[in-house]
Amino acid sequence: MGAQSAHPSNFKIEAVYHVMKKLFAVMLFTAAVLFLMLPNLSWADDDAAAYKTKCAMCHGADAKGKGNIPDLTSDKVKKATDAELEDFIANGGKDKKASHAFAAKGVDAKAMVAYIRSLK
Numbered sequence: 001m002g003a004q005s006a007h008p009s010n011f012k013i014e015a016v017y018h019v020m021k022k023l024f025a026v027m028l029f030t031a032a033v034l035f036l037m038l039p040n041l042s043w044a045d046d047d048a049a050a051y052k053t054k055c056a057m058c059h060g061a062d063a064k065g066k067g068n069i070p071d072l073t074s075d076k077v078k079k080a081t082d083a084e085l086e087d088f089i090a091n092g093g094k095d096k097k098a099s100h101a102f103a104a105k106g107v108d109a110k111a112m113v114a115y116i117r118s119l120k
């Protein structure tokens, strides 16, 4: 340490500088964590948006269905395996319901299953 920095007023400035450096490091870390989380957050938004545009007109915004359109939050759907649901969304299931295959055009069936599972 030089004679200059040992001077009382210089010491104060150095202490403030030290705290600011620490604060800056914390802010940088927080920004980095948020940045890493961003792709996951926007993925969830994409799934919700895909559901809204491709599925909600039939199954409803809340996925509860109506009339002969099934509730996607039902026990039946909860008990179905991911593979069964994916097959239903992409191909119309075992009976190859043509009405359903068209609905799933360009939809990531796996992501849709995850989205349905996230609904209560």
Ligand code: HEC
Binding pocket: 051, 054, 055, 056, 057, 058, 059, 068, 069, 070, 071, 072, 074, 076, 077, 085, 088, 089, 097, 099, 100, 103, 104, 107, 112, 113
């Ligand atoms: C044109 C209306 C329509 C659209 C659009 C639609 N569905 Fe369906 N969906 C149905 C009908 C009707 C059934 C019931 C078919 C049957 O079992 O006879 C069904 C059944 C299902 C099932 C099986 C539920 C069960 O209880 O077995 C799932 C899962 C499903 N839909 C998910 C989706 C998803 C995800 C989308 C969006 C990609 C979507 N559906 C878009 C009409 C639609």
